[in-house]
Amino acid sequence: MSSFSIYFLGVVVVVNALAFGATLLGVPPLWTGIGALVIIGFGLMGAVRKTREKDDTSTSD
Incomplete structure (x- = not known):
């Protein structure tokens, strides 16, 4: 399993x-x-950011 999958x-x-806790508290399903x-959107962005490979760009010395 890749790091992305685990994350x-x-x-x-x-x-x-x-979502289960919100349902037990009586939050309407639309808002849940x-x-x-x-x-999930934030998690997807975080997973991509944490697991992407660094670009191999050469810097001027």
Whole structure:
């Protein structure tokens, strides 16, 4: 499993836990879904940022 997969799997677990908690608190499903999508979006951006390879650009010395 790649680092990206592990990172994003963790994000999905957190989103599921938060959505379940929101449902138990009586948050409307529309807002639970919106919140889940926002967290997944941030998680996707974070996973890409953490796991991307650095560009091999030469710098002038």
